[in-house]
Amino acid sequence: MLKNIAAAIMFLFSQSLLSETGQRPDDKSVAEGKTLYGQYCQSCHKERGVGEKPIPPLLKAPGYLTAMPLNETSHAWHHSDEQLVETILNGLQRTQRMPAWKGTLTERQARQIVAYIKSLWSDRILGCQGPRHMSCM
Numbered sequence: 004m005l006k007n008i009a010a011a012i013m014f015l016f017s018q019s020l021l022s023e024t025g026q027r028p029d030d031k032s033v034a035e036g037k038t039l040y041g042q043y044c045q046s047c048h049k050e051r052g053v054g055e056k057p058i059p060p061l062l063k064a065p066g067y068l069t070a071m072p073l074n075e076t077s078h079a080w081h082h083s084d085e086q087l088v089e090t091i092l093n094g095l096q097r098t099q100r101m102p103a104w105k106g107t108l109t110e111r112q113a114r115q116i117v118a119y120i121k122s123l124w125s126d127r128i129l130g131c132q133g134p135r136h137m138s139c140m
């Protein structure tokens with residue numbers, strides 16, 4: 004009985020460690036997320052999330068979107084962990100270039116990638132993540 008309670012507490016603890024808006028993620032999730040990021044995201048969002056270089060308007064096909072940075076120079080941090088996970092799993096309406104990763108990645112893996120992305124942000128930006136970003140500008 005006690006063992007079960009301990010297991011349940013450990014489970015809840017590990018879940019909350021994995022990802023919480025505005026909180027620094029744990030090192031293990033970051034490391035696992037980094038590997039996944041390298042495998043699935045880096046080809047577009049680039050090493051350490053710096054994103055693709057903007058294409059000069061004259062050369063850009065209409066409607067073509069470059070992959071924005073996921074580090075703190077763009078607005079990935081305006082989104083909560085939940086919203087980021089949702090974007091990763093379901094993709095974006097506005098462009099086919101950002102695919103839905105559901106079926107390729109589990110929700111847990113998406114959360115690990117979010118942990119990695121958050122590890123690229125400073126404490127100040129992390130503290131302003133999600134719904135709080137408006138009052139932090």
Ligand code: HEC
Pocket residue numbers: 040043044045046047048068069070071073077078079080087090091095097098100101102104116
């Ligand atoms: C084939 C290129 C490509 C790959 C691979 C890719 N993305 Fe994207 N991603 C994009 C594009 C393009 C956008 C939309 C840019 C825009 O709206 O201006 C985008 C948008 C996003 C956004 C929305 C950010 C925001 O601020 O609204 C997130 C989050 C994101 N990608 C995460 C990921 C993650 C995590 C992976 C890996 C699992 C990934 N992407 C793989 C191209 C890609």
